[in-house]
Each structure stands twice: as C-alpha cells, then as structure tokens.
Amino acid sequence: MSHCEQGGTPCAGDHDLVVALVGNANTGKSALFNQLTGLEQTIGNWPGKTVERAEGTLLHHGKRIRLVDLPGTYSLLSRSEEELVTREYLLSGQADVIVNVVDATALERNLFLTVQLLGIGIPVVVGLNLVDAALRKGISVDERRLEQLLGAPVIRMVAVRGTGVHELVDAALSVKGKPRLRTPASMRYGPEIEKRIDKLASLLSEARLKVPPRWAAIKLLEGDTRLEKELARLDRRIPDAVKILSEECASIHKEPCSTVVASERYSLVGRIAGEVQQVIPRRGRRTADRLDAITLHPVWGYALMLLVMLSILTVISLTGAWVAQAIERAFESAKPPQLEGFWPLLLWNGGAVGLYASLGVALGFLLPFYLILSVLENSGYLPRIAFLMDRPCHAVGLHGKASVPLITAFGCNVPACVGCRIIETKRDRLIATFLSTLIPCSARTAVILGIVGTYMGPVWAVSLYLIDFFIIIALGRTLNRFMKGASVGIIMEIPPFRTPVPNLVLRQAWARLRPFLATAVPLIIAGSLAIELLRQGHALDELMTAMSPLTVWWLGLPAFTGVLFILGILRKEAAVVLLAGVAGTVNIPSVMSPVQMFVFCLVMMLYIPCIATITALGRETGWRNAAAITLAEIGLAVLVGGIAFRLLAPLL
Amino acid sequence: MPKEESEEYLEAMLDLSRDGEPVKTTELARRLGVAPPSVTEAVQRLSREGMVAYRPYRGVTLSEKGRAAARRLKRKHRLLEVFLTRVLRMNRQSAHDEACRLEHALSDEAGDALCRSLRGPRSCPDGDAIPPCRLYVDSCATCIHEGVSTGKRTENEAQPLTSLPENATAKVVFVHGGKGVVKRLCEMGLTPGTPVRLLRAAPMKGPIEVRVRGCDLALGRGIADKIFVEPGDAHT
Numbered sequence: 001m002s003h004c005e006q007g008g009t010p011c012a013g014d015h016d017l018v019v020a021l022v023g024n025a026n027t028g029k030s031a032l033f034n035q036l037t038g039l040e041q042t043i044g045n046w047p048g049k050t051v052e053r054a055e056g057t058l059l060h061h062g063k064r065i066r067l068v069d070l071p072g073t074y075s076l077l078s079r080s081e082e083e084l085v086t087r088e089y090l091l092s093g094q095a096d097v098i099v100n101v102v103d104a105t106a107l108e109r110n111l112f113l114t115v116q117l118l119g120i121g122i123p124v125v126v127g128l129n130l131v132d133a134a135l136r137k138g139i140s141v142d143e144r145r146l147e148q149l150l151g152a153p154v155i156r157m158v159a160v161r162g163t164g165v166h167e168l169v170d171a172a173l174s175v176k177g178k179p180r181l182r183t184p185a186s187m188r189y190g191p192e193i194e195k196r197i198d199k200l201a202s203l204l205s206e207a208r209l210k211v212p213p214r215w216a217a218i219k220l221l222e223g224d225t226r227l228e229k230e231l232a233r234l235d236r237r238i239p240d241a242v243k244i245l246s247e248e249c250a251s252i253h254k255e256p257c258s259t260v261v262a263s264e265r266y267s268l269v270g271r272i273a274g275e276v277q278q279v280i281p282r283r284g285r286r287t288a289d290r291l292d293a294i295t296l297h298p299v300w301g302y303a304l305m306l307l308v309m310l311s312i313l314t315v316i317s318l319t320g321a322w323v324a325q326a327i328e329r330a331f332e333s334a335k336p337p338q339l340e341g342f343w344p345l346l347l348w349n350g351g352a353v354g355l356y357a358s359l360g361v362a363l364g365f366l367l368p369f370y371l372i373l374s375v376l377e378n379s380g381y382l383p384r385i386a387f388l389m390d391r392p393c394h395a396v397g398l399h400g401k402a403s404v405p406l407i408t409a410f411g412c413n414v415p416a417c418v419g420c421r422i423i424e425t426k427r428d429r430l431i432a433t434f435l436s437t438l439i440p441c442s443a444r445t446a447v448i449l450g451i452v453g454t455y456m457g458p459v460w461a462v463s464l465y466l467i468d469f470f471i472i473i474a475l476g477r478t479l480n481r482f483m484k485g486a487s488v489g490i491i492m493e494i495p496p497f498r499t500p501v502p503n504l505v506l507r508q509a510w511a512r513l514r515p516f517l518a519t520a521v522p523l524i525i526a527g528s529l530a531i532e533l534l535r536q537g538h539a540l541d542e543l544m545t546a547m548s549p550l551t552v553w554w555l556g557l558p559a560f561t562g563v564l565f566i567l568g569i570l571r572k573e574a575a576v577v578l579l580a581g582v583a584g585t586v587n588i589p590s591v592m593s594p595v596q597m598f599v600f601c602l603v604m605m606l607y608i609p610c611i612a613t614i615t616a617l618g619r620e621t622g623w624r625n626a627a628a629i630t631l632a633e634i635g636l637a638v639l640v641g642g643i644a645f646r647l648l649a650p651l652l
Numbered sequence: 653m654p655k656e657e658s659e660e661y662l663e664a665m666l667d668l669s670r671d672g673e674p675v676k677t678t679e680l681a682r683r684l685g686v687a688p689p690s691v692t693e694a695v696q697r698l699s700r701e702g703m704v705a706y707r708p709y710r711g712v713t714l715s716e717k718g719r720a721a722a723r724r725l726k727r728k729h730r731l732l733e734v735f736l737t738r739v740l741r742m743n744r745q746s747a748h749d750e751a752c753r754l755e756h757a758l759s760d761e762a763g764d765a766l767c768r769s770l771r772g773p774r775s776c777p778d779g780d781a782i783p784p785c786r787l788y789v790d791s792c793a794t795c796i797h798e799g800v801s802t803g804k805r806t807e808n809e810a811q812p813l814t815s816l817p818e819n820a821t822a823k824v825v826f827v828h829g830g831k832g833v834v835k836r837l838c839e840m841g842l843t844p845g846t847p848v849r850l851l852r853a854a855p856m857k858g859p860i861e862v863r864v865r866g867c868d869l870a871l872g873r874g875i876a877d878k879i880f881v882e883p884g885d886a887h888t
Binding site for chain 2: 255
C-alpha cells in the first residue's frame with residue numbers, strides 16, 4: 001500500500017515501514033514506544049486539535065521503522081477526539097502495520113478494540129502486554145490459540161522491561177503488505193446482524209470505498225453518523241439503507257442497534273477471551289483492592305489526597321522560587337557592569353531578562369510539575385483524585401477530571417492549562433482552562449502576601465483569596481449555563497496501581513516541557529523586548545498618562561501603577577520588586593493607602609494571565625479563545641477593582 | 653380494600669424494605685398511621701392478591717409483582733412532584749401532598765407522557781431517582797424528540813445501579829441516556845446482560861466505582877442513575 005499519495009500530510013519518505021501503535025488507555029503503549037524509539041522523537045499536535053500523537057524512528061536490523069503512537073482509545077467510532085485522531089490516521093492509509101497493544105489483565109475490554117482493528121484492511125500484530133501483571137492476578141493467556149482465533153500474530157511482552165518488544169517488531173515487518181482478507185468464523189456476529197452487515201456491505205462495495213465494505217457496514221450499523229455523512233456523498237441510498245437495517249436490528253433485539261452491535265461484539269470477544277485465558281481466582285482480598293479501599297475511602301482517601309496535593313504545591317513553590325532565583329542570580333552576576341545606550345539596554349532588559357524569567361518558569365515550576373504529573377499518571381493515582389474530586393467539582397459545573405489542573409494552577413497556571421487536556425469534551429476543557437487561569441498561582445501569591453499580607457495583615461490577604469474563589473465559582477456556573485452543550489459526567493477507567501518507570505517519567509516530562517521551550521520562551525522574550533522598547537522610547541510614561549483615567553479615576557490607584565500592570569503581563573511577582581522602583585521609595589504605605597494596596601492586588605490577581613499563560617492558552621485553546629479569555633479577565637479585573645474601591649474607600 | 657389504600661401499603665413497603673428484609677407490620681402501622689390489627693388485615697388481603705408474601709411474626713416482603721406496582725407508583729409520584737414544583741411552581745410540601753393524591757389516578761400512559769413533556773427528569777425535587785418507564789425506546793433523547801414509535805412495554809423490573817448497596821452484584825438491563833453516553837458505556841463493556849459489581853460510592857452523591865469485565869470504572873452519579881440493573885448473584 002502506498003502511503004505517500006495523500007498530499008500535504010507528512011509521509012514516510014525514507015522509512016521501510018510505518019507502524020501505528022493503537023490500544024486502550026493504560027495498556028503500556030507509551031512504555032513500548034519509549035522502549036523502541038531512541039531520543040529522536042517528536043511530539044506533534046494534530047492540526048486544529050489538542051490531542052497529541054508522538055512519532056519516533058527505530059532502526060531494526062538495518063530497516064528504518066517509523067512509529068506513530070496514537071492516543072489511547074476504546075473504540076473506533078468518531079466521537080471523542082482521541083478516537084477521531086486514531087481513526088483518521090488509520091483511514092488515511094499512512095500506516096503499513098497496526099501494532100495493537102493489549103492489556104492481558106483486561107483481555108475482554110481490550111479485544112473489543114482489536115476486533116474493530118482487524119477488519120480495517122491494514123495488517124495487525126497484537127502485542128499482549130502486562131503478561132506478568134496478569135499472572136499475578138491469576139490470569140494466564142494461551143497466545144497461540146488467541147493467534148488462531150484472531151487470525152493475526154500475537155506476541156507476549158512486558159513493555160516496561162523490554163521483554164518481547166523486538167519479536168513484536170519482527171512480526172510487524174513480516175506482516176507488511178499482507179492484510180487479512182477473509183473474516184475468520186470466530187469473528188462473526190450473530191446471524192441477524194451478519195445478514196444486515198452483508199446487505200449493507202454489498203451496497204457499499206458498489207460505492208468504491210477506501211476501507212473494506214464490511215468494516216464500514218459495521219460502523220454504520222453502530223451509528224457512526226460522521227461516516228454516514230461522508231458515504232452519503234458517494235451514494236445517496238446509504239443513509240436510508242442504514243436506517244432501515246438498524247431499525248430491523250433494533251426491533252429484533254429490543255435495543256438500539258448500536259447497543260446490539262456492541263453487545264454482539266462483546267459476546268464474541270467474551271467467547272474468545274474465555275477460550276484463551278485461564279483464570280485462577282485468588283482467595284481473599286488482593287493488595288490492590290485493599291489499597292483502593294484506602295485511597296478511595298470517603299475520609300482517608302480525601303485526607304491522603306489533601307496531603308499529596310499540599311506536598312506537591314509546597315515542593316513546586318519552594319523549588320520554583322529557589323531555581324528561578326538561582327537562574328536570576330547567575331544571569332545578574334554575568335551582567336556587564338556598564339549598560340548604556342539603546343541596544344545594550346534593550347538586549348539586556350528585554351532579551352536576557354526575558355530569557356531568564358522564562359527559564360525560571362520552565363525549570364523551576366514546569367519541570368518539577370511535569371515530573372510529578374508523570375509519576376502520578378504512571379502510578380495510576382490521577383484517576384483516583386478525579387474520582388474523589390468529582391462531586392466537589394460540580395460546584396463549578398465541571399467534573400472530576402478538571403480537579404487536577406485546577407489544583408496545579410495554584411503552583412503555576414501554565415502546566416494547568418496544558419493539564420486540562422485530560423478533559424474529554426472541548427467545552428469542558430475550555431471552561432476548565434479559563435477557570436484555571438483565575439486561580440492565584442505562586443507568583444500572584446507572592447504579590448498578595450508581599451503587599452496586602454505584609455502591610456494589611458493576613459485577614460485581608462485571605463479575603464482576597466475568598467473573593468477570587470467566589471468569582472471562580474460564579475464564573476464557572478455562568479459559563480456552564482450559557483455555553484452550548486452540557487457537562488457529561490465521568491466515565492473513566494480506574495487502572496490498577498503500578499510502579500512508575502523512571503525512564504518513562506523523565507521522557508514524558510521532557511516531551512511536555514519541550515513545546516514550552518520551543519514556543520513560549522521566544523514569545524516571552526519577544527514580549528519583554530517590546531515592553532523594553534516602549535520604556536526606552538519613554539512611551540511607558542505616555543501609557544501611564546493614557547491609562548490614568550482607568551487607574552486613577554476608576555480604580556483610585558496612583559498613576560505609576562499603570563506601568564506595573566503592563567510589566568505584570570511578563571511576570572506578576574516582578575510587580576512587588578518593581579513597585580519600589582517605580583514609586584521611588586521602599587516605604588510602600590507612604591505612597592499607597594490600604595484601600596489602594598487592596599485594590600492593586602485584587603486587580604493584579606485577576607486582570608490578565610501572564611504572558612507565559614497566554615501563550616499556553618493560545619496553544620491549548622486557540623488564539624481566538626486566548627484573546628477572548630485575556631480580554632474578559634481584564635474587563636473583570638477592572639470592574640471588580642472599581643467596585644472594591646468604591647465599597648472600601650468609605651470603610652478604610 | 654380500596655385501590656388507593658392498597659397502593660399506599662405497597663409504596664410504604666417499598667420505602668421501608670432494605671435489602672429484601674421483611675418489613676414488620678408495626679413499622680407499617682407507624683408509617684401509615686393506622687392501628688396494627690388493620691395492617692394485618694390489609695396485608696393478608698394483599699397476600700391473597702399475590703402482591704406480598706406475609707409470614708406472621710416475621711413480616712411482609714413485596715413480591716415481584718408488588719414491587720413492580722410500587723415502583724410504577726413511585727415513578728408517577730416523583731414525576732408529579734417535578735411537574736407541580738417546576739411547572740406549576742408549588743412549594744415542595746404541598747407538591748408532595750398533591751402528588752400523593754394524584755398518583756393513584758394517573759395512568760401509566762399519562763405518566764410517560766408527563767415524563768416526556770418534562771424532558772425526562774432524572775430525579776424528583778428531593779433528589780431521589782425516578783424509576784424508569786418500561787417503554788421500548790432507544791434513549792430518553794429519542795423519546796423526547798421523536799416520541800415513541802411502538803407503544804410496547806418491556807417486562808424489565810430494573811432499578812438504578814446507584815440503588816445497589818456496596819459490594820452487591822447485578823446485571824445490566826438497559827441504559828437510559830443520550831446516545832453518546834449509551835455508546836460510550838457500551839464500549840467500556842456495560843452492555844445489556846453484563847454482570848457488574850458496585851465497589852463503592854463517593855460521599856455526597858458523588859461518583860460510583862464498579863467492576864465490569866475485570867476492570868474498574870468510575871461513573872458520574874448522573875450517568876450511573878440512568879444505568880438500570882437487576883440485582884442478582886452474578887460473579888464478576
């Protein structure tokens with residue numbers, strides 16, 4: 001099969017084989033990918049989508065093999081983004097072979113996908129992973145029998161240890177160009193369904209599809225509306241035929257046709273699993289169950305989670321501040337003693353400061369966070385947090401999966417925006433991303449504690465947080481009410497606990513950090529250059545005057561705060577340091593009244609995400625949404641700040 | 653015994669019976685505010701109609717037929733409560749009292765029509781799940797938007813997954829929900845007939861965790877409320 005016909009898409013080029021890795025979530029696909037590929041790997045975004053696929057190259061006995069790690073999916077219907085990405089890639093014809101990673105501990109659920117992959121017209125090799133974990137669970141699988149029943153090679157492996165991975169690649173090389181042509185008897189559905197599949201498939205075979213007609217027929221009966229629309233353009237009789245045939249199915253089985261097909265597939269998969277696996281039930285409660293009894297306990301579960309979260313926040317805040325300062329000191333010590341003239345000042349204040357500020361965020365806050373996130377992800381604790389936090393998250397109209405990014409936002413908003421990827425629907429993801437940018441990150445905490453906390457006392461600082469939380473909850477509820485669609489509850493697998501593999505953790509963290517270094521760092525430097533340019537051209541003073549109706553009249557603040565708000569776009573914590581410089585005194589209370597301090601911090605907390613966050617927002621939600629969120633937050637901050645000034649001025 | 657009275661007995665028994673344990677006649681008497689001798693008399697009559705099994709000194713248990721009848725009443729009662737509070741804007745207490753009276757006069761058909769016009773509410777104003785209809789439909793969404801094509805009723809006597817006690821096992825009977833949710837649940841293995849075990853429920857009506865086909869799944873409460881099961885001793 002030629003894979004370079006599609007124009008525009010990156011093609012295999014000089015590769016001997018293109019392999020697509022497909023499987024359920026948590027089956028060890030990434031572990032396999034990391035075992036096979038060297039450091040030469042790219043994590044790319046699909047155009048217009050936020051779901052990642054990773055690509056890497058592997059040299060195997062002199063052959064160059066391209067590996068494409070597709071997002072974890074449970075089915076090939078075109079519904080969630082993961083499924084769409086996987087399906088579109090498979091249907092694009094770029095892959096020569098599908099390597100289907102199957103979790104031996106949950107054979108039935110995994111084979112549900114395998115059966116769908118087998119009919120797609122691309123040769124399939126099954127990597128039976130986690131055979132060691134299965135044995136511990138008392139499950140042994142006869143892979144030769146499985147091979148016969150599926151009609152595809154099955155290789156036993158333990159991906160994290162590298163056992164069996166090379167045999168898997170050998171098998172992939174050997175099946176290239178040999179797609180399975182007929183459906184084995186073991187893969188047939190019930191007679192009522194088969195009859196209708198055949199009818200539909202014969203109609204489809206006239207339409208000259210790129211995919212096998214039988215595969216398309218099954219998908220159509222499963223209610224794949226996207227495929228139906230595509231095929232309706234080829235043959236207008238198709239939608240009617242689908243409608244009639246699925247209604248026939250439905251009336252025989254008294255269930256919707258999609259459910260009938262899924263049930264039939266599960267029953268055939270159940271037959272296969274029953275034939276190939278031997279289960280020796282373990283006596284008593286397994287350790288895993290006991291562990292879950294604690295981690296998901298209505299009291300201890302929450303206590304443990306709180307402890308874990310607090311320690312993560314502490315670690316990130318401490319290392320973040322420490323690393324950021326160390327980097328800053330290193331740069332400042334290298335600063336040339338005399339900096340004069342336009343270019344040196346621009347390059348230093350704009351370029352170098354921008355560079356070390358962004359490196360500080362990247363190495364101080366993001367790297368430790370991504371490391372911790374990978375550990376949590378690989379160990380399987382993340383879904384448990386989502387389970388515990390599902391109910392509390394309903395307060396802002398979101399569900400459990402949003403809790404992780406929302407909590408991490410207290411450390412830094414940038415990884416929080418990226419972390420929102422784990423939420424499935426676009427709508428919920430956008431709401432969660434928006435809300436996470438309003439959560440006071442450690443930089444904003446520094447401003448709040450440094451000004452209000454120091455000069456007005458902790459009660460006022462806490463009240464700032466309370467105002468913020470109130471705004472977040474109100475905004476969450478409002479967005480939920482007015483944005484189209486409704487939040488769907490969680491349907492999420494809770495995988496067994498596993499020991500994280502250090503190598504995998506490091507590489508995942510690096511893979512996540514890299515896009516930030518590549519896109520956000522240059523943008524931050526460009527931003528600081530622009531602001532420095534404004535300063536050099538004395539445009540800042542003019543801006544200050546231009547902003548004074550807002551800052552002085554509406555917010556009741558001293559005019560010099562205008563500069564701080566602009567500088568705060570770069571780094572919010574810098575506002576405290578710069579405040580003294582702009583105000584011309586270290587004695588803050590002599591230039592600002594308590595009301596002004598409070599309003600200043602309130603506006604600082606809300607008004608705009610910092611430039612690193614805006615960049616992350618742009619990458620995650622698209623630039624239009626990023627602009628809308630930024631403008632909305634400026635408006636919100638100005639509104640709330642003005643109201644606070646008018647309410648507090650008579651009181652204080 | 654008038655129809656209304658026997659229906660009140662069935663409903664009270666449904667509320668009082670926990671895990672299939674027999675309900676004491678004294679409990680029933682207290683609940684309905686009647687004297688114990690008349691309870692015994694009423695229960696004996698219901699027993700003759702095949703609605704309950706009565707064993708003197710042990711208590712009363714609902715039969716399948718009785719439980720089905722009681723659940724149909726509960727459904728109408730809760731739908732009426734939603735209608736009275738949401739549409740007619742009555743307060744909860746008077747809506748409850750009114751629903752207690754109207755439920756006996758409402759036919760199953762009118763109840764289903766009410767459900768459709770209220771766009772398939774999931775729970776009554778107090779947050780208790782509304783028992784499902786027995787219409788044969790694809791999903792609530794289809795029923796609301798397209799109406800019911802066949803007036804056929806299924807014979808399922810299912811209860812929501814969320815009403816199971818912890819560690820209980822049951823078999824999935826059907827899922828009432830949007831098409832997307834139904835498909836997603838199916839591909840995760842929750843197809844009709846599948847044995848499931850409820851592992852735990854998070855506090856405050858949070859999500860539940862179930863074991864299905866050897867995997868553990870977390871399901872949001874809203875979704876789990878729409879999964880109907882038949883309790884049984886299936887092994888998972």
